[in-house]
Amino acid sequence: MKSNRIKIVFILPNLLPGGAERVVSFVADNLNRDLFESKLLIVGKSEDASYDLKNIDVTYLEKERVLKGILAIFKFLIKSKPNVVLTANTHLSTAVACLSVFFRSTKFISREVTLLSLDSKFFDKKKKRFNYMSFLNNISFNLFDKVISQSEDMKQDLIKNYNIKKENITVINNPISDSFSLKPTSNKNGLLKLITIGRLSKEKGIPRLLKILSKLDMPFHYTLIGDGPEKDTIFQLIDEYGLSEKITHINFTKNVSKYLSENDIFLQGSYFEGFPNCLIESCSVGTPVIAFDVPGGTKEIVINKVNGYLVDTEEEFLVKIKSKIIWNSSEIRESVLKKFNQSIILKKYENLFMEVINQ
Template sequence: MAKTDANYLFVINSLAGGGAERVMTTLLARSKDRAPDGRLHLALLDNEPAAYTPPDFVTVHQLDARGGQLASIRQLLKLVRTLKPRLMLSFLTRANVAAVAVGRLTGVRCVISERVDTASHFSTTRLKAVKMLTVRTAYRLAERIIAVSAGVADSLVENFGIARDKIVVIENPVDVEAIRAKGAEAPSIPLEPPFVVGVGRLVPNKNFRLLIDAFAASGAPGKLVILGEGPERPALVQRIAELGLTDRIALPGFAANPFAVVSRAEIFVLPSNAEGFPNGLLEGMSLGVPVISTNCASGPSEVLADEPRRPLDDKVAATYGVLTPVDRVDAMASALQLLQDPELRRRYGALAEQRARMYSPEMATSRYWAVLEPDAPTG
């Protein structure tokens, strides 16, 4: 794509740890040839400690909305009136709503990216009806919406009335070589193989209670290691104690380099109730680790079975990993038992890495810019 002298503004809540934040920095890092130095800008709505570092050719604008929607709109509006960007690209719901509002007030083009099944995430929140209406209203005003999976796209159509032709699906990228290099590093915590691993925020939607109960029911040897931090920690610690497994299940907290731990695991498990796109699943697959995932909305079925999600009654040995029904302890325990077969683990590990290589950052970046600048010449 030819260079332009226009400003491009990327918007996200913060660069605190998470899949959306990682993808944002990956996309920026591979966009240097899309605009001259100094023309790529990143607005961080909240002043939070960053887990990821944007490239030095990107100008970072640190705002301080403190999680507030109105403050996000006000502060972003001031920045946009100064920068006068050609367009905005935003990630995450609050940033998306703010970007659309500011775009309407200033006439700046606005493309938003939906990273999760927002309807599912709102299902247990206060003021659900208000939040659903806010998203429905704002998202309809965006120029285009980039969904990270077909399941997220379906949810936008079914739950928010978004026109299907406004949505384009671009799956999250995974940098297999970078992840494997990190995986080869020494882990920051002591490990005693064999062990099963899970990674993610300790929040209800990630459903690590399911993994703990399934591991206990499976009779699998070794240990279970769950990397991550969050408000569910006390409840999970209590459940582990109730099962009498404090010596076999570890919650070591957030790991700056989780790949060094995951690469040494026998099995990677994603027990979520819902995902936007399962970044952690693909990262585990990049390391050649066999995987088990709940068949949640959305993404796991597309990755592991290469087909749209359909209801499951029990575990399914799919093409690239094992799928189980959501929140079914018996099925998850059965999947863990299935992968006690060393030969099956080896086969699924090789297939997992092969599948992960289909999601390259270069391909994803090109597809993003094709949405942002559909009429621009390439090369």
Template structure:
């Protein structure tokens, strides 16, 4: 009896730098070749690619917007007739929910990237329209992959989705770097934050905490770009922190930067599954993070690989007493995540899902 591989089509808006783009292209390129025939469709442009996808069968639609990709996408799915279509990013998921009306035999799987009820507070979308549309079209999909338990619960409570149509699969550690042995510095402390410079990421409340530090010297590196860049730089100037803060718009050497710092700071009001925070722990750099809705609490273990704080007062208290708290060893910090979020383990969860759906 001949075994027929399952044909899986992954759809990404682009292969520009981004958490969803990195994680899904990584997984698509590493599914078992004896079980799956995989194709990746990228709506955007080949020249924007920043991730190595090896020999993965990839088709670029060379479109700048989803609306311009609808017809070619429809034609590809009609010709390919895959068993499963896997999409990520909300607007692409919504389009696939609509496509499910016309492709009855295809199983559509969407990957949700945020706690939408909270994230909508920071977007310009009409939340009532978006909520209704998401509730209708997500319900048409065979399965929604949530990155955290908070996302799963949000999909049930906010969108009214059935629990049976939801599953939780965390993001993997895509690279396991060599850990430099030793303890975290106690003299001049180097803080770092990596992420989009947008309101929900909470950079301003990090700066408000740092400006109050008087009992030790520190530096703060911010990696990222986004719409709040001017506001963040204004706040740094007003807080007299210009000599302590440096900006890096983009770098491909994220792990090296994390290894060269002592603490990762996360000020987010809402998170998906914070890849940069996970990567920080993976290289042995502990974190101080606000306990925001999303996957942060599934990574951070208090006094083991960092600290979760509930508010700005707690945040400053941790910062002010940082040299009196846990004496973190980098290998111990890394050990808290390398088993739980091991890439092989996470990919196996995706393979099980795509095999049985």
């Protein structure tokens, strides 16, 4: 008997620890099974998988790079005959957009993960006159039936810099994808406990957080969780600032909720963000956030004096760390649950899939 469910293939480069990997695999694993038949296609290797998926068929192409997996993706789509394909990651989306011309009856959706124009400028050291990735993005975006942006800032970036029609962009924030419980009690031992979780890459601004902490004249301990290309530079700065005894570094953990609950304040030093999962996760356990007011989704999460502070300068950041505000953990939690809980975000994805099928 033929199923009437909508067949969706989600494609990711890998299942390594990361925001896009966590959110897309969560959505794929938790759609309404009465309406949708989901498959997850991973270009990378099964040995790298960091997320446990229980309700979905996962296929690994075991490729080292997206470029080497294009033919395999093509063959998979021919065999699967999906109604909808959703992809995340700019390079992968560009490749899949090129394949979309061969599947005229399939709807293709791209989920963007950052503010592309800022990301390009931030890492383009040579300042080339011709940015080939920007050129390819301009072409590929218009091959998609819909583009998902994680924040309003990202939507405006796509409209302004990549000539995407605003009616083709849907804003869907990230969900609180795990079950985070409200922490039982606040810290009363006098030692201020601070934490940051995220990729150790340049745009995350860890060096400026370390500079701020080097000026903090009160007892504290800082937990830094994450790995990435700036790891050696960050450890060198930790030594230079004399912070080695005050910092614990952890490469990766699946016990995110535990560490967030054990700390007093989450610190974010990013220069721009797509939609930072770590902030809604911190707030969901009742731990407030101090972050720079930068382009991206941060300002859609942090509400001053409710669940944290947005600041403009390093000096202001330091002042807020030292402030003696008494936070209401339940209020912090409610501020994100009412906007980003799983059922709300999953429903938005389901509505988008139904909409694109009925176009």
